[in-house]
Amino acid sequence: MYTALVIGAGFSGIGAAIELRRRGIDDFVVLERAQEVGGTWRDNVYPGVACDVPSLLYSYSFEPAPWSKLYADGAEIQQYIRHVVDKYDVRRFVRFGHDVSSMTFDDAEGIWTVTTNQGQLRAKNVIASYGPLANPSLPSIDGLEDFGGDVIHSAAWDRNHDFSGQTVAVIGTGSTAVQLIPELVKVAGKVVVFQRTAGWVLPRGNLRTPPRVLRFFGRFPFAQGLVRAGLFRATELSALALVWNTVLTSVVALAGKLFLRREVRDPWLRRLLTPRFRPGCKRMLVSDDYLKALQAENCQVIAWPIARIGDNGVMTCEGVEHLADAIVCATGYEVTKAAPPIDIVGRNGKSLNADWARGAFAYKSVSVAGYPNLFFTFGPNAGPGHTSALVYMEAQIQYAAELISLMVKRKLTWLEVDAKAQADYNEWLQHRLEKSTWNSGGCDSWYLTEDGFNATMFPGFATTYQKLLRDIDLHHYRAAGDLELAIGGPRTADLRSHAVNR
Numbered sequence: 377m378y379t380a381l382v383i384g385a386g387f388s389g390i391g392a393a394i395e396l397r398r399r400g401i402d403d404f405v406v407l408e409r410a411q412e413v414g415g416t417w418r419d420n421v422y423p424g425v426a427c428d429v430p431s432l433l434y435s436y437s438f439e440p441a442p443w444s445k446l447y448a449d450g451a452e453i454q455q456y457i458r459h460v461v462d463k464y465d466v467r468r469f470v471r472f473g474h475d476v477s478s479m480t481f482d483d484a485e486g487i488w489t490v491t492t493n494q495g496q497l498r499a500k501n502v503i504a505s506y507g508p509l510a511n512p513s514l515p516s517i518d519g520l521e522d523f524g525g526d527v528i529h530s531a532a533w534d535r536n537h538d539f540s541g542q543t544v545a546v547i548g549t550g551s552t553a554v555q556l557i558p559e560l561v562k563v564a565g566k567v568v569v570f571q572r573t574a575g576w577v578l579p580r581g582n583l584r585t586p587p588r589v590l591r592f593f594g595r596f597p598f599a600q601g602l603v604r605a606g607l608f609r610a611t612e613l614s615a616l617a618l619v620w621n622t623v624l625t626s627v628v629a630l631a632g633k634l635f636l637r638r639e640v641r642d643p644w645l646r647r648l649l650t651p652r653f654r655p656g657c658k659r660m661l662v663s664d665d666y667l668k669a670l671q672a673e674n675c676q677v678i679a680w681p682i683a684r685i686g687d688n689g690v691m692t693c694e695g696v697e698h699l700a701d702a703i704v705c706a707t708g709y710e711v712t713k714a715a716p717p718i719d720i721v722g723r724n725g726k727s728l729n730a731d732w733a734r735g736a737f738a739y740k741s742v743s744v745a746g747y748p749n750l751f752f753t754f755g756p757n758a759g760p761g762h763t764s765a766l767v768y769m770e771a772q773i774q775y776a777a778e779l780i781s782l783m784v785k786r787k788l789t790w791l792e793v794d795a796k797a798q799a800d801y802n803e804w805l806q807h808r809l810e811k812s813t814w815n816s817g818g819c820d821s822w823y824l825t826e827d828g829f830n831a832t833m834f835p836g837f838a839t840t841y842q843k844l845l846r847d848i849d850l851h852h853y854r855a856a857g858d859l860e861l862a863i864g865g866p867r868t869a870d871l872r873s874h875a876v877n878r
């Protein structure tokens with residue numbers, strides 16, 4: 377029986393493992409369904425894959441790296457993750473090829489039994505780090521399975537597929553597509569882009585880090601820390617435009633329109649590419665070459681809705697069949713905004729899959745009432761639209777590790793968030809979300825369930841979220857064991873000493 381079991385060896389699972397070790401907890405295991413660490417950065421190997429958040433910020437706060445570019449490409453990020461795993465000696469805790477299908481909580485013992493394809497494991501605590509962008513989503517379009525050529529999802533890229541000279545249909549124009557399409561246009565005979573919704577595009581400006589800057593950062597790591605802190609503050613300011621619908625949102629819209637006007641001369645194409653929603657409502661797209669690629673001689677943008685897919689290509693609703701040798705789906709992921717990807721059975725047989733069927737919710741995105749000793753990273757309402765998700769993730773990891781340490785120290789059988797505290801938190805959260813660009817910006821996005829419920833984003837600054845998670849109020853928890861003793865004198869366990877990006 378383990379003190380902790382971590383599901384997933386992506387950024388957050390590895391971070392959780394490092395934090396547990398830092399606190400002297402060594403009897404834990406990390407279950408990973410694949411044969412390598414890295415999560416979404418291991419899986420996404422499509423041409424052009426890169427981070428759309430500056431790498432100085434999209435990395436662990438405790439492990440700066442000599443990033444070769446402002447926005448590192450996927451391979452460099454994966455190399456970084458492997459470096460961290462080796463440096464912090466995490467690999468020996470990871471059991472590869474373990475695919476978790478379900479987990480059940482035993483009330484009396486306060487223990488989770490986790491079922492995998494390799495058998496069952498028991499653990500006192502579970503940190504669910506399976507990640508929101510783990511399972512590719514193929515579009516539900518009639519006839520996709522009948523297509524005669526290859527259908528390739530961006531997150532399950534076929535490195536052996538040779539696109540040269542082929543006609544490639546690309547479905548989707550989101551964050552992935554804007555990276556992938558310019559690369560496909562370079563090699564394919566023809567690229568036909570099927571756009572359902574035009575997104576806001578801003579230039580990225582991916583500068584190479586000059587060698588002298590890398591040397592300087594190597595000698596003076598605090599200087600790199602200062603730049604990271606500066607980037608963090610700058611992205612925090614962008615929340616004023618991207619999280620809430622303000623006058624600054626209109627400034628971003630103006631910048632997007634000017635960029636579109638500068639890049640696209642043809643008024644008809646410009647019209648097709650002009651977004652009809654407020655910036656921030658969907659994830660901002662950053663690219664220097666996407667709009668140029670769409671105007672390449674071998675590229676065509678189709679904005680007619682897709683009616684069906686046939687043996688030879690894609691049929692749009694005005695009756696035209698666009699022949700294709702291959703279809704690339706840059707159509708995103710089965711994001712966990714409702715039921716989790718594994719069966720989770722909590723106290724008294726309570727099913728999290730049923731509880732979350734119409735939309736996920738939690739307390740501070742980490743704990744869920746009815747499911748003691750379970751902690752989520754990248755859980756409900758834990759996402760930012762304006763800065764690095766890793767900032768949020770580190771706050772969640774520290775929160776979970778602090779509570780697990782407390783349980784170990786106080787020998788608590790179980791620790792569970794109070795249902796009322798969770799309900800109050802969600803009332804506050806959903807009230808704030810009403811005014812956010814995601815809920816009121818006039819678009820459909822993967823942030824919302826089909827009912828329009830926002831189960832994914834945190835409506836505020838990252839600093840607000842960090843503070844929320846630094847302050848653990850144990851009066852919002854119930855426990856078997858001496859919680860009074862655990863609470864001790866002060867009402868709040870203050871985690872300020874572990875704060876990142878202060």
Ligand code: NAP
Pocket residue numbers: 426427428429509515516517547548549550551552553570571572573659682706707708709820821822
């Ligand atoms: P996405 O943002 O969900 O975009 C999916 C695209 O596919 C959208 O354009 C969508 O159109 C289209 N689509 C889906 N189903 C369709 C259908 N049935 N017919 C036609 N079009 C369809 O997916 P993504 O681009 O893979 O990005 C997902 C997330 O991954 C991002 O939001 C971001 O968080 C992350 N990401 C991050 C990076 C990074 O650098 N950090 C890079 C790539 C991705 P609609 O817009 O009309 O729905």
